[in-house]
Amino acid sequence: MIENTKNSLSELWRLLKNKQEELGIDDLDFKEQETLQQIIYLQGEKEEVELEKIYEESVFPRASFFRYLKALKEKKYVSIRTCDKDARKTLLSVSSILKQ
Numbered sequence: 001m002i003e004n005t006k007n008s009l010s011e012l013w014r015l016l017k018n019k020q021e022e023l024g025i026d027d028l029d030f031k032e033q034e035t036l037q038q039i040i041y042l043q044g045e046k047e048e049v050e051l052e053k054i055y056e057e058s059v060f061p062r063a064s065f066f067r068y069l070k071a072l073k074e075k076k077y078v079s080i081r082t083c084d085k086d087a088r089k090t091l092l093s094v095s096s097i098l099k100q
Helices: 002-023 030-043 051-057 062-074
Strands: 078-082 090-094
Touching: 030 051, 030 062, 030 090, 051 090, 062 078
Parallel strands: none
Antiparallel strands: 078 090
């Protein structure tokens, strides 16, 4: 049973790594990947998601969260803009290549 579990975990890990390479996100460190995954999950089928919503769900301290978000923006995995209707809100969206 333990051997089956080890094999299953190994296969799952390899599948995840292959998908990361396929999407071109294998250059991100674990915390950047976690932040990106959270943005994708919270964005769902919507075009954009509010920055505040993502920050509230983040497991990282404020400074770390914004450092990872900055890295994702610089690497063009996410775009950030101010809401047209309410300038107090900031909206995020993931790169279209990651929406596949």
